[in-house]
Amino acid sequence: MTTGSLVLEPGQFEPPAGQITFLYLPAQDLFVRRAARLRQLANGHALGGYLQFLASLADTQQTALQRLPAPVLPAPDEQRLCRQHGMPLLSATTWPREPVWHEALSAILRQMSQIDLPVAAQETIRSLARQTPAYLERQAGLMLMEEWEELQPNEAPFIGAALQVYWLRLASALDAQTVGRLEPSGRCPVCGSRPVAGMVRGDGLRYLSCSLCSCQWHLVRVTCSSCRSTQGINLHTLHGADDPVRAESCDACNSYLKLLYLEKEGLLDPIADDLATLALDMLLEHEGFLNAGSNLLFHPGRGPE
Ligand SMILES: [Zn+2]
Ligand SMILES: [Zn+2]
Incomplete structure:
Protein backbone atom coordinates (compact mmCIF):
# COMPACT_ATOMS: atom_id res chain seq x y z
CA MET A 1 0.00 0.00 0.00
CA THR A 2 1.20 3.46 -0.85
CA THR A 3 -0.46 6.63 0.24
CA GLY A 4 0.64 9.57 -1.83
CA SER A 5 0.25 13.26 -1.29
CA LEU A 6 -0.88 16.08 -3.53
CA VAL A 7 0.70 16.02 -6.95
CA LEU A 8 -0.59 19.39 -8.13
CA GLU A 9 -2.64 22.30 -6.92
CA PRO A 10 -6.23 23.06 -8.01
CA GLY A 11 -6.31 24.80 -11.33
CA GLN A 12 -2.64 24.12 -12.04
CA PHE A 13 -2.14 23.25 -15.71
CA GLU A 14 -5.79 24.04 -16.38
CA PRO A 15 -6.93 26.59 -18.95
CA PRO A 16 -9.79 28.95 -17.97
CA ALA A 17 -13.18 27.19 -17.61
CA GLY A 18 -14.53 28.86 -20.77
CA GLN A 19 -11.87 27.16 -22.90
CA ILE A 20 -12.50 23.68 -21.55
CA THR A 21 -14.89 21.23 -23.18
CA PHE A 22 -17.33 20.71 -20.34
CA LEU A 23 -19.11 17.57 -21.51
CA TYR A 24 -18.29 14.57 -23.67
CA LEU A 25 -21.22 12.45 -24.84
CA PRO A 26 -20.75 8.65 -24.81
CA ALA A 27 -19.31 6.89 -27.85
CA GLN A 28 -21.51 4.39 -29.70
CA ASP A 29 -18.87 1.65 -29.43
CA LEU A 30 -18.31 2.13 -25.69
CA PHE A 31 -19.42 -1.40 -24.76
CA VAL A 32 -17.16 -2.96 -27.41
CA ARG A 33 -14.16 -1.20 -25.92
CA ARG A 34 -15.29 -2.08 -22.40
CA ALA A 35 -15.52 -5.77 -23.28
CA ALA A 36 -11.99 -5.66 -24.75
CA ARG A 37 -10.62 -3.96 -21.64
CA LEU A 38 -12.35 -6.47 -19.34
CA ARG A 39 -10.80 -9.39 -21.28
CA GLN A 40 -7.40 -7.74 -21.06
CA LEU A 41 -7.79 -7.24 -17.30
CA ALA A 42 -9.11 -10.80 -16.77
CA ASN A 43 -5.86 -12.31 -17.98
CA GLY A 44 -4.05 -13.55 -14.86
CA HIS A 45 -6.39 -11.62 -12.51
CA ALA A 46 -7.59 -13.22 -9.25
CA THR A 178 -27.36 22.32 -24.68
CA VAL A 179 -26.23 20.78 -21.37
CA GLY A 180 -25.34 23.15 -18.56
CA ARG A 181 -23.28 22.62 -15.43
CA LEU A 182 -25.11 21.20 -12.45
CA GLU A 183 -24.71 21.67 -8.71
CA PRO A 184 -23.54 19.61 -6.95
CA SER A 185 -20.86 19.09 -9.58
CA GLY A 186 -20.22 15.55 -8.35
CA ARG A 187 -23.45 14.50 -10.11
CA CYS A 188 -23.87 13.91 -13.84
CA PRO A 189 -25.26 17.05 -15.54
CA VAL A 190 -27.26 14.88 -17.95
CA CYS A 191 -28.94 12.36 -15.63
CA GLY A 192 -27.97 13.36 -12.08
CA SER A 193 -26.31 10.03 -11.26
CA ARG A 194 -23.06 9.48 -9.41
CA PRO A 195 -19.84 9.01 -11.34
CA VAL A 196 -18.10 5.63 -11.47
CA ALA A 197 -14.68 7.26 -11.44
CA GLY A 198 -12.71 10.22 -12.71
CA MET A 199 -10.59 10.04 -15.86
CA VAL A 200 -7.40 12.11 -16.05
CA ARG A 201 -6.83 12.63 -19.75
CA GLY A 202 -3.61 13.13 -21.64
CA ASP A 203 -4.21 16.90 -21.57
CA GLY A 204 -4.17 16.78 -17.75
CA LEU A 205 -7.89 17.55 -17.34
CA ARG A 206 -10.12 15.43 -15.11
CA TYR A 207 -13.54 14.25 -16.26
CA LEU A 208 -16.00 12.29 -14.15
CA SER A 209 -17.64 9.35 -15.92
CA CYS A 210 -21.36 8.77 -15.27
CA SER A 211 -22.39 5.40 -13.84
CA LEU A 212 -25.67 5.43 -15.80
CA CYS A 213 -25.52 7.40 -19.08
CA SER A 214 -21.71 7.22 -19.57
CA CYS A 215 -21.33 10.94 -20.25
CA GLN A 216 -18.12 12.55 -18.98
CA TRP A 217 -18.09 16.00 -17.39
CA HIS A 218 -15.25 18.23 -16.34
CA LEU A 219 -14.29 18.78 -12.72
CA VAL A 220 -11.15 20.68 -11.76
CA ARG A 221 -8.48 18.38 -10.30
CA VAL A 222 -7.63 17.99 -6.62
CA THR A 223 -11.19 18.93 -5.72
CA CYS A 224 -13.48 16.56 -3.83
CA SER A 225 -16.38 15.56 -6.10
CA SER A 226 -18.69 15.29 -3.08
CA CYS A 227 -18.04 18.44 -1.04
CA ARG A 228 -15.78 20.51 -3.36
CA SER A 229 -13.10 20.75 -0.67
CA THR A 230 -9.60 21.41 -2.00
CA GLN A 231 -7.94 20.73 1.35
CA GLY A 232 -7.03 17.35 2.78
CA ILE A 233 -7.13 15.62 -0.61
CA ASN A 234 -4.83 12.58 -0.79
CA LEU A 235 -4.02 9.95 -3.37
CA HIS A 236 -3.87 6.23 -2.60
CA THR A 237 -2.57 3.41 -4.76
CA LEU A 238 -2.19 -0.34 -4.43
CA HIS A 239 1.25 -0.66 -5.95
CA GLY A 240 2.81 2.79 -6.18
CA ALA A 241 3.07 5.88 -8.33
CA ASP A 242 2.92 3.99 -11.63
CA ASP A 243 -0.57 2.60 -10.93
CA PRO A 244 -2.97 3.83 -13.62
CA VAL A 245 -5.82 3.61 -11.06
CA ARG A 246 -5.64 5.62 -7.86
CA ALA A 247 -8.16 6.74 -5.27
CA GLU A 248 -8.50 10.39 -4.30
CA SER A 249 -9.73 10.76 -0.72
CA CYS A 250 -11.14 13.79 1.05
CA ASP A 251 -10.57 14.33 4.77
CA ALA A 252 -13.38 16.91 4.93
CA CYS A 253 -16.20 14.46 4.09
CA ASN A 254 -14.42 11.08 4.37
CA SER A 255 -15.23 10.08 0.81
CA TYR A 256 -13.08 8.87 -2.05
CA LEU A 257 -13.37 8.52 -5.79
CA LYS A 258 -11.12 6.52 -8.09
CA LEU A 259 -9.05 8.30 -10.72
CA LEU A 260 -7.94 6.59 -13.91
CA TYR A 261 -4.80 8.03 -15.53
CA LEU A 262 -5.10 7.68 -19.28
CA GLU A 263 -1.55 8.85 -19.91
CA LYS A 264 -0.35 5.75 -18.05
CA GLU A 265 -2.68 3.26 -19.77
CA GLY A 266 -4.66 4.34 -22.81
CA LEU A 267 -7.25 1.52 -22.75
CA LEU A 268 -8.64 2.31 -19.30
CA ASP A 269 -12.40 2.03 -18.91
CA PRO A 270 -14.16 3.43 -15.84
CA ILE A 271 -16.41 0.45 -15.15
CA ALA A 272 -13.90 -2.25 -16.10
CA ASP A 273 -11.01 -0.74 -14.20
CA ASP A 274 -13.18 0.06 -11.20
CA LEU A 275 -14.27 -3.57 -10.88
CA ALA A 276 -10.73 -4.86 -11.46
CA THR A 277 -9.43 -2.80 -8.52
CA LEU A 278 -11.87 -3.75 -5.75
CA ALA A 279 -8.81 -4.29 -3.52
CA LEU A 280 -8.31 -0.52 -3.62
CA ASP A 281 -11.88 -0.04 -2.35
CA MET A 282 -11.18 -2.44 0.51
CA LEU A 283 -8.07 -0.44 1.39
CA LEU A 284 -9.94 2.88 1.43
CA GLU A 285 -12.91 1.46 3.32
CA HIS A 286 -10.50 0.00 5.87
CA GLU A 287 -9.16 3.52 6.37
CA GLY A 288 -12.71 4.80 7.02
CA PHE A 289 -13.56 6.36 3.64
CA LEU A 290 -16.84 5.86 1.77
CA ASN A 291 -16.99 5.53 -2.01
CA ALA A 292 -18.51 8.69 -3.54
CA GLY A 293 -18.90 6.79 -6.80
CA SER A 294 -21.32 4.14 -7.94
CA ASN A 295 -21.11 1.12 -10.21
CA LEU A 296 -24.45 -0.30 -11.34
CA LEU A 297 -22.87 -3.69 -12.09
CA PHE A 298 -21.73 -4.16 -8.51
CA HIS A 299 -23.12 -3.05 -5.15
CA PRO A 300 -21.70 0.44 -4.78
CA GLY A 301 -20.53 2.15 -1.65
CA ARG A 302 -23.05 4.69 -0.49
CA GLY A 303 -21.05 7.84 -0.17
CA PRO A 304 -21.98 11.22 1.25
CA GLU A 305 -24.05 13.71 -0.72
ZN1 LIG B 1 -25.41 10.54 -16.53
ZN1 LIG C 1 -15.17 15.92 0.37
Whole structure:
Protein backbone atom coordinates (compact mmCIF):
# COMPACT_ATOMS: atom_id res chain seq x y z
CA MET A 1 0.00 0.00 0.00
CA THR A 2 1.20 3.46 -0.85
CA THR A 3 -0.46 6.63 0.24
CA GLY A 4 0.64 9.57 -1.83
CA SER A 5 0.25 13.26 -1.29
CA LEU A 6 -0.88 16.08 -3.53
CA VAL A 7 0.70 16.02 -6.95
CA LEU A 8 -0.59 19.39 -8.13
CA GLU A 9 -2.64 22.30 -6.92
CA PRO A 10 -6.23 23.06 -8.01
CA GLY A 11 -6.31 24.80 -11.33
CA GLN A 12 -2.64 24.12 -12.04
CA PHE A 13 -2.14 23.25 -15.71
CA GLU A 14 -5.79 24.04 -16.38
CA PRO A 15 -6.93 26.59 -18.95
CA PRO A 16 -9.79 28.95 -17.97
CA ALA A 17 -13.18 27.19 -17.61
CA GLY A 18 -14.53 28.86 -20.77
CA GLN A 19 -11.87 27.16 -22.90
CA ILE A 20 -12.50 23.68 -21.55
CA THR A 21 -14.89 21.23 -23.18
CA PHE A 22 -17.33 20.71 -20.34
CA LEU A 23 -19.11 17.57 -21.51
CA TYR A 24 -18.29 14.57 -23.67
CA LEU A 25 -21.22 12.45 -24.84
CA PRO A 26 -20.75 8.65 -24.81
CA ALA A 27 -19.31 6.89 -27.85
CA GLN A 28 -21.51 4.39 -29.70
CA ASP A 29 -18.87 1.65 -29.43
CA LEU A 30 -18.31 2.13 -25.69
CA PHE A 31 -19.42 -1.40 -24.76
CA VAL A 32 -17.16 -2.96 -27.41
CA ARG A 33 -14.16 -1.20 -25.92
CA ARG A 34 -15.29 -2.08 -22.40
CA ALA A 35 -15.52 -5.77 -23.28
CA ALA A 36 -11.99 -5.66 -24.75
CA ARG A 37 -10.62 -3.96 -21.64
CA LEU A 38 -12.35 -6.47 -19.34
CA ARG A 39 -10.80 -9.39 -21.28
CA GLN A 40 -7.40 -7.74 -21.06
CA LEU A 41 -7.79 -7.24 -17.30
CA ALA A 42 -9.11 -10.80 -16.77
CA ASN A 43 -5.86 -12.31 -17.98
CA GLY A 44 -4.05 -13.55 -14.86
CA HIS A 45 -6.39 -11.62 -12.51
CA ALA A 46 -7.59 -13.22 -9.25
CA LEU A 47 -11.14 -12.29 -10.32
CA GLY A 48 -10.57 -13.40 -13.93
CA GLY A 49 -13.78 -15.44 -14.17
CA TYR A 50 -15.85 -12.54 -12.89
CA LEU A 51 -14.22 -10.09 -15.32
CA GLN A 52 -14.85 -12.53 -18.20
CA PHE A 53 -18.52 -12.66 -17.18
CA LEU A 54 -18.63 -8.84 -17.26
CA ALA A 55 -16.97 -8.86 -20.69
CA SER A 56 -19.76 -11.10 -21.99
CA LEU A 57 -22.29 -8.76 -20.38
CA ALA A 58 -20.68 -5.77 -22.17
CA ASP A 59 -20.89 -7.71 -25.48
CA THR A 60 -24.63 -8.15 -24.95
CA GLN A 61 -25.02 -4.47 -24.03
CA GLN A 62 -23.51 -3.48 -27.38
CA THR A 63 -25.89 -5.75 -29.28
CA ALA A 64 -28.87 -4.43 -27.28
CA LEU A 65 -27.77 -0.83 -27.90
CA GLN A 66 -27.68 -1.34 -31.66
CA ARG A 67 -31.24 -2.69 -31.63
CA LEU A 68 -32.81 0.22 -29.73
CA PRO A 69 -34.91 2.63 -31.78
CA ALA A 70 -34.04 6.33 -31.95
CA PRO A 71 -35.01 7.92 -28.61
CA VAL A 72 -37.54 10.68 -28.04
CA LEU A 73 -35.78 13.54 -26.28
CA PRO A 74 -37.32 16.36 -24.24
CA ALA A 75 -38.73 19.21 -26.37
CA PRO A 76 -36.47 22.28 -26.75
CA ASP A 77 -38.54 24.40 -24.32
CA GLU A 78 -38.39 21.60 -21.74
CA GLN A 79 -34.62 21.42 -22.19
CA ARG A 80 -34.39 25.16 -21.72
CA LEU A 81 -36.45 24.96 -18.51
CA CYS A 82 -34.16 22.24 -17.10
CA ARG A 83 -31.10 24.39 -17.83
CA GLN A 84 -32.67 27.45 -16.19
CA HIS A 85 -33.46 25.48 -13.03
CA GLY A 86 -30.18 23.54 -12.91
CA MET A 87 -32.00 20.22 -13.39
CA PRO A 88 -30.60 17.23 -15.26
CA LEU A 89 -32.27 16.81 -18.67
CA LEU A 90 -32.62 13.04 -18.43
CA SER A 91 -32.95 12.62 -14.68
CA ALA A 92 -32.34 9.05 -13.50
CA THR A 93 -35.13 9.38 -10.95
CA THR A 94 -37.80 11.42 -12.76
CA TRP A 95 -37.36 10.75 -16.48
CA PRO A 96 -40.37 8.67 -17.66
CA ARG A 97 -38.58 5.47 -18.70
CA GLU A 98 -39.96 4.00 -21.90
CA PRO A 99 -40.72 0.25 -21.84
CA VAL A 100 -38.12 -0.14 -24.59
CA TRP A 101 -35.52 -0.65 -21.85
CA HIS A 102 -37.27 -3.98 -21.09
CA GLU A 103 -36.41 -4.98 -24.66
CA ALA A 104 -32.79 -4.13 -23.99
CA LEU A 105 -32.95 -6.33 -20.88
CA SER A 106 -34.58 -9.19 -22.82
CA ALA A 107 -31.86 -9.00 -25.48
CA ILE A 108 -29.16 -9.06 -22.78
CA LEU A 109 -30.75 -12.02 -20.97
CA ARG A 110 -31.33 -13.95 -24.20
CA GLN A 111 -27.68 -13.64 -25.22
CA MET A 112 -26.33 -14.32 -21.74
CA SER A 113 -28.45 -17.51 -21.57
CA GLN A 114 -26.43 -18.88 -24.49
CA ILE A 115 -23.13 -18.52 -22.63
CA ASP A 116 -21.58 -21.20 -20.46
CA LEU A 117 -22.25 -19.73 -17.00
CA PRO A 118 -22.44 -21.17 -13.46
CA VAL A 119 -25.82 -22.74 -12.59
CA ALA A 120 -26.76 -19.95 -10.17
CA ALA A 121 -26.26 -17.29 -12.87
CA GLN A 122 -28.28 -19.34 -15.35
CA GLU A 123 -31.14 -19.57 -12.83
CA THR A 124 -31.06 -15.81 -12.24
CA ILE A 125 -31.25 -15.17 -15.99
CA ARG A 126 -34.17 -17.58 -16.39
CA SER A 127 -36.11 -16.13 -13.46
CA LEU A 128 -35.50 -12.51 -14.50
CA ALA A 129 -36.65 -13.30 -18.03
CA ARG A 130 -40.02 -14.42 -16.60
CA GLN A 131 -40.59 -11.34 -14.43
CA THR A 132 -43.48 -8.95 -15.12
CA PRO A 133 -42.94 -5.41 -16.46
CA ALA A 134 -44.23 -4.08 -13.11
CA TYR A 135 -41.54 -6.03 -11.23
CA LEU A 136 -38.81 -4.77 -13.58
CA GLU A 137 -40.00 -1.18 -13.20
CA ARG A 138 -39.91 -1.49 -9.44
CA GLN A 139 -36.37 -2.88 -9.48
CA ALA A 140 -35.21 -0.13 -11.86
CA GLY A 141 -36.78 2.51 -9.63
CA LEU A 142 -35.03 1.11 -6.56
CA MET A 143 -31.67 1.03 -8.32
CA LEU A 144 -31.98 4.57 -9.65
CA MET A 145 -33.04 5.82 -6.21
CA GLU A 146 -29.94 4.03 -4.81
CA GLU A 147 -32.06 1.77 -2.61
CA TRP A 148 -29.53 -1.00 -3.00
CA GLU A 149 -30.52 -2.95 0.10
CA GLU A 150 -33.95 -3.62 -1.48
CA LEU A 151 -32.48 -5.16 -4.64
CA GLN A 152 -31.58 -8.77 -5.36
CA PRO A 153 -27.77 -8.62 -5.71
CA ASN A 154 -27.78 -11.40 -8.34
CA GLU A 155 -30.35 -9.58 -10.52
CA ALA A 156 -28.96 -6.07 -10.16
CA PRO A 157 -26.08 -6.35 -12.70
CA PHE A 158 -28.50 -7.33 -15.49
CA ILE A 159 -30.97 -4.55 -14.66
CA GLY A 160 -28.12 -2.05 -14.35
CA ALA A 161 -26.70 -3.20 -17.69
CA ALA A 162 -30.05 -2.67 -19.45
CA LEU A 163 -30.55 0.76 -17.87
CA GLN A 164 -27.04 1.78 -18.96
CA VAL A 165 -27.90 0.80 -22.54
CA TYR A 166 -31.16 2.76 -22.49
CA TRP A 167 -29.63 5.90 -20.92
CA LEU A 168 -26.56 5.82 -23.14
CA ARG A 169 -28.87 5.73 -26.17
CA LEU A 170 -30.76 8.77 -24.84
CA ALA A 171 -27.67 10.75 -23.83
CA SER A 172 -25.81 10.12 -27.06
CA ALA A 173 -28.66 11.76 -29.02
CA LEU A 174 -28.28 15.05 -27.11
CA ASP A 175 -26.45 18.12 -28.31
CA ALA A 176 -23.63 18.56 -25.75
CA GLN A 177 -23.87 22.34 -26.19
CA THR A 178 -27.36 22.32 -24.68
CA VAL A 179 -26.23 20.78 -21.37
CA GLY A 180 -25.34 23.15 -18.56
CA ARG A 181 -23.28 22.62 -15.43
CA LEU A 182 -25.11 21.20 -12.45
CA GLU A 183 -24.71 21.67 -8.71
CA PRO A 184 -23.54 19.61 -6.95
CA SER A 185 -20.86 19.09 -9.58
CA GLY A 186 -20.22 15.55 -8.35
CA ARG A 187 -23.45 14.50 -10.11
CA CYS A 188 -23.87 13.91 -13.84
CA PRO A 189 -25.26 17.05 -15.54
CA VAL A 190 -27.26 14.88 -17.95
CA CYS A 191 -28.94 12.36 -15.63
CA GLY A 192 -27.97 13.36 -12.08
CA SER A 193 -26.31 10.03 -11.26
CA ARG A 194 -23.06 9.48 -9.41
CA PRO A 195 -19.84 9.01 -11.34
CA VAL A 196 -18.10 5.63 -11.47
CA ALA A 197 -14.68 7.26 -11.44
CA GLY A 198 -12.71 10.22 -12.71
CA MET A 199 -10.59 10.04 -15.86
CA VAL A 200 -7.40 12.11 -16.05
CA ARG A 201 -6.83 12.63 -19.75
CA GLY A 202 -3.61 13.13 -21.64
CA ASP A 203 -4.21 16.90 -21.57
CA GLY A 204 -4.17 16.78 -17.75
CA LEU A 205 -7.89 17.55 -17.34
CA ARG A 206 -10.12 15.43 -15.11
CA TYR A 207 -13.54 14.25 -16.26
CA LEU A 208 -16.00 12.29 -14.15
CA SER A 209 -17.64 9.35 -15.92
CA CYS A 210 -21.36 8.77 -15.27
CA SER A 211 -22.39 5.40 -13.84
CA LEU A 212 -25.67 5.43 -15.80
CA CYS A 213 -25.52 7.40 -19.08
CA SER A 214 -21.71 7.22 -19.57
CA CYS A 215 -21.33 10.94 -20.25
CA GLN A 216 -18.12 12.55 -18.98
CA TRP A 217 -18.09 16.00 -17.39
CA HIS A 218 -15.25 18.23 -16.34
CA LEU A 219 -14.29 18.78 -12.72
CA VAL A 220 -11.15 20.68 -11.76
CA ARG A 221 -8.48 18.38 -10.30
CA VAL A 222 -7.63 17.99 -6.62
CA THR A 223 -11.19 18.93 -5.72
CA CYS A 224 -13.48 16.56 -3.83
CA SER A 225 -16.38 15.56 -6.10
CA SER A 226 -18.69 15.29 -3.08
CA CYS A 227 -18.04 18.44 -1.04
CA ARG A 228 -15.78 20.51 -3.36
CA SER A 229 -13.10 20.75 -0.67
CA THR A 230 -9.60 21.41 -2.00
CA GLN A 231 -7.94 20.73 1.35
CA GLY A 232 -7.03 17.35 2.78
CA ILE A 233 -7.13 15.62 -0.61
CA ASN A 234 -4.83 12.58 -0.79
CA LEU A 235 -4.02 9.95 -3.37
CA HIS A 236 -3.87 6.23 -2.60
CA THR A 237 -2.57 3.41 -4.76
CA LEU A 238 -2.19 -0.34 -4.43
CA HIS A 239 1.25 -0.66 -5.95
CA GLY A 240 2.81 2.79 -6.18
CA ALA A 241 3.07 5.88 -8.33
CA ASP A 242 2.92 3.99 -11.63
CA ASP A 243 -0.57 2.60 -10.93
CA PRO A 244 -2.97 3.83 -13.62
CA VAL A 245 -5.82 3.61 -11.06
CA ARG A 246 -5.64 5.62 -7.86
CA ALA A 247 -8.16 6.74 -5.27
CA GLU A 248 -8.50 10.39 -4.30
CA SER A 249 -9.73 10.76 -0.72
CA CYS A 250 -11.14 13.79 1.05
CA ASP A 251 -10.57 14.33 4.77
CA ALA A 252 -13.38 16.91 4.93
CA CYS A 253 -16.20 14.46 4.09
CA ASN A 254 -14.42 11.08 4.37
CA SER A 255 -15.23 10.08 0.81
CA TYR A 256 -13.08 8.87 -2.05
CA LEU A 257 -13.37 8.52 -5.79
CA LYS A 258 -11.12 6.52 -8.09
CA LEU A 259 -9.05 8.30 -10.72
CA LEU A 260 -7.94 6.59 -13.91
CA TYR A 261 -4.80 8.03 -15.53
CA LEU A 262 -5.10 7.68 -19.28
CA GLU A 263 -1.55 8.85 -19.91
CA LYS A 264 -0.35 5.75 -18.05
CA GLU A 265 -2.68 3.26 -19.77
CA GLY A 266 -4.66 4.34 -22.81
CA LEU A 267 -7.25 1.52 -22.75
CA LEU A 268 -8.64 2.31 -19.30
CA ASP A 269 -12.40 2.03 -18.91
CA PRO A 270 -14.16 3.43 -15.84
CA ILE A 271 -16.41 0.45 -15.15
CA ALA A 272 -13.90 -2.25 -16.10
CA ASP A 273 -11.01 -0.74 -14.20
CA ASP A 274 -13.18 0.06 -11.20
CA LEU A 275 -14.27 -3.57 -10.88
CA ALA A 276 -10.73 -4.86 -11.46
CA THR A 277 -9.43 -2.80 -8.52
CA LEU A 278 -11.87 -3.75 -5.75
CA ALA A 279 -8.81 -4.29 -3.52
CA LEU A 280 -8.31 -0.52 -3.62
CA ASP A 281 -11.88 -0.04 -2.35
CA MET A 282 -11.18 -2.44 0.51
CA LEU A 283 -8.07 -0.44 1.39
CA LEU A 284 -9.94 2.88 1.43
CA GLU A 285 -12.91 1.46 3.32
CA HIS A 286 -10.50 0.00 5.87
CA GLU A 287 -9.16 3.52 6.37
CA GLY A 288 -12.71 4.80 7.02
CA PHE A 289 -13.56 6.36 3.64
CA LEU A 290 -16.84 5.86 1.77
CA ASN A 291 -16.99 5.53 -2.01
CA ALA A 292 -18.51 8.69 -3.54
CA GLY A 293 -18.90 6.79 -6.80
CA SER A 294 -21.32 4.14 -7.94
CA ASN A 295 -21.11 1.12 -10.21
CA LEU A 296 -24.45 -0.30 -11.34
CA LEU A 297 -22.87 -3.69 -12.09
CA PHE A 298 -21.73 -4.16 -8.51
CA HIS A 299 -23.12 -3.05 -5.15
CA PRO A 300 -21.70 0.44 -4.78
CA GLY A 301 -20.53 2.15 -1.65
CA ARG A 302 -23.05 4.69 -0.49
CA GLY A 303 -21.05 7.84 -0.17
CA PRO A 304 -21.98 11.22 1.25
CA GLU A 305 -24.05 13.71 -0.72
ZN1 LIG B 1 -25.41 10.54 -16.53
ZN1 LIG C 1 -15.17 15.92 0.37
